[in-house]
Amino acid sequence: MKVSFSEEDEHFRTEIAGWLQDNLRGEFEKLRYRGGPGDEHMYPQERQAWEQRLAEGGWTCVGWPQEYGGRACSIEQQVIFFEEYARAGAPGRVGHIGEGLAGPTIIAFGSDEQKAKYLPGIVAGTQLWCQGYSEPGAGSDLANVKTRARFDEARGKWIISGQKVWTSLAHESDYCFLIARTDPDSVAHKGLGFFLVAMDQPGVEVRPIVQITGTSEFNEVFFDEAECDAADIVGAPGDGWKVAMGLLGFERGVSTLGQQMQFQNELDQVVALARENGAAADPVIRQRIAKAHAELKIMRYNAMRMLSGQSGGDGSLQKEALIYKLYWASWHRSLGELAMDVMGPECEILPAAPYELSRLQAMYLFVRADTIYGGTNQIQRNIIAERGLGMPKEPRGNA
Amino acid sequence: MDFTFTEDQLLFQESVRDFLRNEVTPERIRASWESDSGREDALWAQLAELGLTGMTVPESSGGLGMSALDFVLLAQECGYVALPEPLVHTALVAVPALCDIGGELAEQWLPRVAAGEAKVVVGLEQNMLVEDAHVADLLLLQRGAALLAATPDQVSLRHNESVDPSRKLYAVDIDAAAAPVVEGEQAQRIVARALDHGALGSAAQALGLAQRMVDMSVQYTAERQQFGVPIGSFQAVKHHMANIAVRLEYARAPVHRAAYAIAHERANAALAVSHAKLAACEAANLAAKNCIQVHGAMGYTWEVDLHIFMKKAWALANTWGDAGYHKARVGERIFADGAVLGAGATF
The missing domain is CATH 1.10.540.10 (Acyl-CoA dehydrogenase/oxidase, N-terminal domain)
Incomplete structure (x- = not known):
């Protein structure tokens, strides 16, 4: 210590x-x-x-x-x-999806050729990445992927067809890493492949999704006979789930610290507003701000504990990491509510037309997505109970 | 003791419900966001024809002479469809304020409101901005200890964008020409009653909004399949909905009780209203939070209608007194010298 x-x-x-x-x-x-x-x-x-x-x-x-x-x-x-x-x-x-997700996955599971082809562009900030996991029918049930990849012997390429959704930065990205079904007769997490696909090609169409904020960060991505080089599958056909799950570990890694500092900036802004408009004199608001401060500190200490566990190799990373998404997403959603209560009646009024939200208003709306993407709070609790505590699995139908 | 509504009140609710659910669809609301005024004269005329703009106007002025208690169920229905037109404001705030002011002004404007020919809005300092000032034919505006009546030519308006695109809010500057119609204690009393009426209207709409979000989510979670079954079959999803149901059912009685207190001018009406607004808006906010959650990422899109109702609930929670204001009012009452809160003080 x-x-x-x-x-x-x-x-x-x-x-x-x-x-x-x-x-x-x-x-x-x-x-x-x-x-x-x-x-x-x-x-x-x-x-x-x-x-x-x-x-x-x-x-x-x-x-x-x-x-x-x-x-x-x-x-x-x-x-x-x-x-x-x-x-x-x-x-x-x-570049955070390339740096935090695609790159570490390629480093851990990719071929030398893939490392040589993709890593320099990520490091140089010249090539951006997006993540193709979720589909209309594969949200919480992520393994229910319907996008297909078939190998075309004549062309020597993988041919990919299907739809991905909630894809951040798709319209800005050069590449997408995605999971697709290589075995058309397979179900659930078996028979998937992990592919590195170029976005700038005729078979890829990106459509932005307008969010409740009135702006678009997420997209739908349609693959219609899109091509992917034979060398751009990570691992073997059928290994896709293993690679994808390995990647989720990176998602909860060190990048969480940057996120926490952003939370700190938001909390600082809430505190500054409370001082300015007098809400800080309200004992209920003071207690809620103090609670938010304490909980953010808990997140930071635990992230550092978790990461030092990783570097020290005591093997405790995995179960601690299971808790983190649920904790920060719930904390952030509460921060949104706190911010609006600090704003008081003015929280209804937008700074400008058409529908331009202030930073805190946008935060209040955006945090509604935090408890959903990357595994909903409900899925997180199931994971904590089933994988963390070893409780029996919930019955999940036949799919 | 009887907390039930009469057959007539329930029948009226049913016919208004049918009308609103058929006419005021989410598609129509989205279309109104694209129009300049966000309001439709044709729809207002239909509401007038149904007697709704004159519900609370005395019979002697061409209305139906009904009370806040008669209107509260209809306000819930307005919430259920997120009606953009200022019907709740008219029936629960503007008309009672005009009646309180009385005299020539009331005689002149009440029949026109009942007939759907004129709109009257009330602007209190508590709200900072005035709803629907852009379509008002008469504005009753609080300025300090006075209440002024102004026609559109006597004011200048500055539009403010609301988080709820259906709400039209204005900062109103009054030209010197508008003279006070009521001052002093009488004005204070009218302002206080208008605030209570507005808060009651928001509370009743919040009940309807919460119910709408629940209905949408029950339907969605029965249709949406993951892991080969409807997601509504999972306890984690059910419990979200059940938690709203508990909060929502327990918010109804306080709202109805507040409507009764207002209609019968009970001494503790303000306390009942604060309680009602807190309970109903908390239920609606919980409904918004949990219903977005059970919709998954779809709940976060502009395309899915949920945010129409979520944003109205958000806005209403902070108007006619936010939670802090109403909690403070309840607290003051409880800690007042000689406060009687026990047996015999239920109503």
């Missing part, structure tokens, strides 16, 4: 803080505090330019091994990186 940062780590902090201060200005000044969840539709081009600026400074993929272009930062340094990134108000990363 050592809950502090070393001198070397503090030096690292000075370095990243200074770099951000020097670079988050000029053309990038307007990106401060923009492009996070609920705001991802804002400034996509500028944010990709920012991604490339980060790459020039060596600040993408900081936790990746050096052989793949990463910085091989320790867990502590990654924590510091995400803290300083959020503290500076640096924008939501358009």
Whole structure:
């Protein structure tokens, strides 16, 4: 146990803080505090330019091994990186799906050819990724994937047809990693393949989904005989579920720390508003803010405990990780309610027409999605009970 | 003791329910978002023809002479369809305020309201903005300790966008020409009653909104299949709906009790109204939260109608006094010197 940062780590902090201060200005000044969840539709081009600026400074993929272009930062340094990134108000990363999900999956399960082909573009911030898991009939029942992949011997390619949905950043992405059924007679998690598919081709169509915020971050993606090179299946046909589940572990990894710093920024904004409009004098509001503060600290300590477990290899990561999604999503949804109660009657009024929400109003609406995507609260509780506690599985029909 | 409604009240509710559910569809509401005023003269004329704009107008002025208690079930139905037209505002706020003011102003405007020829809106400082000022023929506006009556040519309006695209809100500036119609204690009394009437109308609509979200979600969870079965068969989903049902059923009695207190001008009407608004808006907010959850990601889309009702519930919870205001009112009453709260003080 050592809950502090070393001198070397503090030096690292000075370095990243200074770099951000020097670079988050000029053309990038307007990106401060923009492009996070609920705001991802804002400034996509500028944010990709920012991604490339980060790459020039060596600040993408900081936790990746050096052989793949990463910085091989320790867990502590990654924590510091995400803290300083959020503290500076640096924008939501358009490259986060590549850096946090696609890249680590390719590193863990991909071929040397795939590593050579895809990792440099992620590190350089030149190639963006999206995730093709959910389908209209495969939400909570994720294994109920209907998208098909058949190998065309003549063309030497995989041919992919089907529909994906709730795909973040699909319209900005160069590649999609997706799961599709390689064995047409299979059901559930058997007979799936994990594919790396180029988005810019005739067989791929992206349609934005308008959300209750009036903006679009999620999309529907239609694959109609889309092509995928024979070399772009990760693992063997039939391994898709194993690869996809391996990836979910990365999703709960170190990137959660950046998310928590964003939560801290939002909570800071709620506190500032409460001071400004007098809500801070209300003892009920004060208690709720104090509770939110305490719970956010719990999340941070546990994330660090979880990650240090990972680095120390005591094997405790998995069960702790099961709890995290339920906890943060529920916390964030409550923060939205708290923010509106702090705003009081003014929470009904939008800053501008047509339907332009303030940051806190957008947050209040967007957090409704947090308890749904990436496994609903109900699915999370089932996972905690069944995998964490070892309770009997719920009857789930015949599919 | 009788908490039931009369046969006539229930029959009227049924016919209004049928009319509203047939006419005020989500498609029509979405169409109204695209129009300039967001309001439809033809629909208002139909509501007038049904006697609804004159429900609470005295018979001597061409209305039906009904009370808040008679109207409360209809306000629930207005909530159920998320009616954009200012019917609840007219029947529960504007008409009672006009009656309270009385005299020439009431004589002049009440028959026109009953006939659907004129709209009257009330703007209280508690609400900051005035609903439907853009379609009003007469505005009754609180300014400090006075109540003013202004016609559209005497005011300038600034539109404010609401989180609920159906709500039309305006900041109203009054030109010097508009003179106070009531001042002092009488004005304060009218303003206080208008606030209670508005809060009651919001509470009743919240009940309807919650019921609508529940009905939509019960249907959706019976249709949507995952793991080879309807998701509504899972306990985790059922419990979400059951939790709303408990909160919603237990919010009905306070709302009806508040309508009774207002209709009979009971001394504790304000307390009953605060209780009703808190209970009903809490139920509607819980319904919104849980119904989005059981709709999964679909509940988060603009395309699915749920957000029409969710956003109205959100807006109504914060108008005519937000939760903090009404909780404070209940608290003051409980801690008042000599407060009688026990046996004999139920009503």
